[in-house]
Amino acid sequence: MQIISGKVIVTCPGRNFVTLKLETDEGIYGIGDATLNGREQAVVAYLQEHVIPCLTGRDPHQVEDTWQYLYRGAYWRRGPVTMCAIAAVDTALWDIKAKAAGLPLYQLLGGRSRQAVLVYGHANGRDIDETAEQVGKYIDMGYRAIRAQCGVPGLASTYGVAADKLFYEPADADLPTENTWSTEKYLLHVPQLFERLRNEFGFGPHLLHDAHHRLTPIEAARLGRDLEPYRLFWLEDSVACENQQSFRLIRQHTTTPLAVGEVFNSIYDCQQLIAEQLIDYIRTSVVHAGGITQLRRIASLAELYHVRTGCHGATDLSPVCMGVALHFDTWVPNFGIQEYMRHSEATDEVFPHDYHFADGYLHTGETPGHGVDIDEALAAKYPYQRAFLPVNRLEDGTMFNW
Ligand SMILES: O=C(O)C(=O)C[C@H](O)[C@H](O)CO
Numbered sequence: 001m002q003i004i005s006g007k008v009i010v011t012c013p014g015r016n017f018v019t020l021k022l023e024t025d026e027g028i029y030g031i032g033d034a035t036l037n038g039r040e041q042a043v044v045a046y047l048q049e050h051v052i053p054c055l056t057g058r059d060p061h062q063v064e065d066t067w068q069y070l071y072r073g074a075y076w077r078r079g080p081v082t083m084c085a086i087a088a089v090d091t092a093l094w095d096i097k098a099k100a101a102g103l104p105l106y107q108l109l110g111g112r113s114r115q116a117v118l119v120y121g122h123a124n125g126r127d128i129d130e131t132a133e134q135v136g137k138y139i140d141m142g143y144r145a146i147r148a149q150c151g152v153p154g155l156a157s158t159y160g161v162a163a164d165k166l167f168y169e170p171a172d173a174d175l176p177t178e179n180t181w182s183t184e185k186y187l188l189h190v191p192q193l194f195e196r197l198r199n200e201f202g203f204g205p206h207l208l209h210d211a212h213h214r215l216t217p218i219e220a221a222r223l224g225r226d227l228e229p230y231r232l233f234w235l236e237d238s239v240a241c242e243n244q245q246s247f248r249l250i251r252q253h254t255t256t257p258l259a260v261g262e263v264f265n266s267i268y269d270c271q272q273l274i275a276e277q278l279i280d281y282i283r284t285s286v287v288h289a290g291g292i293t294q295l296r297r298i299a300s301l302a303e304l305y306h307v308r309t310g311c312h313g314a315t316d317l318s319p320v321c322m323g324v325a326l327h328f329d330t331w332v333p334n335f336g337i338q339e340y341m342r343h344s345e346a347t348d349e350v351f352p353h354d355y356h357f358a359d360g361y362l363h364t365g366e367t368p369g370h371g372v373d374i375d376e377a378l379a380a381k382y383p384y385q386r387a388f389l390p391v392n393r394l395e396d397g398t399m400f401n402w
């Protein structure tokens with residue numbers, strides 16, 4: 001079998017998605033997600049100019065060799081743009097291989113390790129009352145694990161609090177929206193939210209929280225400690241982790257489980273955190289971390305150190321990425337949880353898929369390949385619209401992390 005063509009499809013059914021489609025001389029095709037939120041066109045150019053021309057004539061079954069060819073062959077290794085492009089190729093090749101074998105992808109990875117994939121949904125509200133109401137709705141929908149984010153008194157807006165409760169979409173403007181942030185106000189408020197949630201809903205549902213890279217190590221340590229009575233499933237991205245030694249300090253002070261990794265794109269970003277057992281969950285995703293080929297290496301490294309997976313699954317990761325993640329989750333021995341932010345109806349129509357939600361779990365389909373397709377005619381009806389993630393400033397105007 002040979003790859004005969006590759007095309008990049010950009011579509012915006014409410015938000016932008018970049019999809020790679022690779023076709024073979026035997027009529028089988030594979031698709032992969034290449035969406036990098038707010039920087040989509042950089043990956044499009046990388047694929048069109050620097051990747052697709054090298055793929056024509058290659059054997060699609062040589063997934064590992066192609067991964068190494070693109071990773072080592074660029075000379076300039078790693079980085080989100082490169083690794084999203086490699087991920088898209090890798091995903092499309094795994095799709096082709098599984099379709100050619102007539103098997104759902106998880107069978108090629110090693111087969112089923114569990115019946116279904118535990119997921120967490122996103123409850124949020126402008127204040128504690130509204131957030132508690134939303135958590136109740138998620139419990140009613142069958143969720144067993146819920147991330148709770150809440151507006152902070154004195155701040156006009158904050159990460160994770162949406163106008164539309166079910167479909168949160170932060171990349172919302174033609175130029176970056178500016179938000180204002182105060183760590184002091186946030187740190188006082190969050191423990192009150194989780195006290196209320198535990199009082200109202202007990203300790204049955206798993207509760208999670210995302211600090212979205214905004215704390216210093218000692219602030220993160222304090223928050224972790226303040227949240228200990230409420231037994232969180234995890235505290236995510238407490239610090240921006242370019243300096244991974246930060247996690248040593250947090251770890252010394254709290255037993256709240258720590259999750260990190262949605263912005264990582266290489267196994268080397270994870271290495272120290274895993275090998276020093278500084279985290280409990282690794283959140284690298286198929287699309288941002290170089291595809292299944294690298295993600296499973298990360299998971300295998302993590303397994304040695306009792307670190308479990310918790311793949312990123314926000315709406316900017318397309319249904320293609322979600323479908324592949326579910327095959328990975330169905331197989332991976334050290335599975336923890338999968339993030340599941342619902343895509344809009346329009347997005348689900350552009351990307352027909354065979355996974356479904358029931359009783360707090362996502363269920364992987366049995367279609368050969370990864371089970372997600374793209375309706376190109378429908379995709380063409382939604383042209384690209386530039387959209388940026390917000391930026392954040394402190395109350396005195398200092399530029400900060402969003
Ligand atoms: O889903 C999460 O945990 C996020 O932090 C979502 C990110 O803000 C989003 O994917 C950025 O594009």
Ligand SMILES: [Mg+2]
Nearest residue numbers: 210236237262
């Ligand atoms: Mg996050």
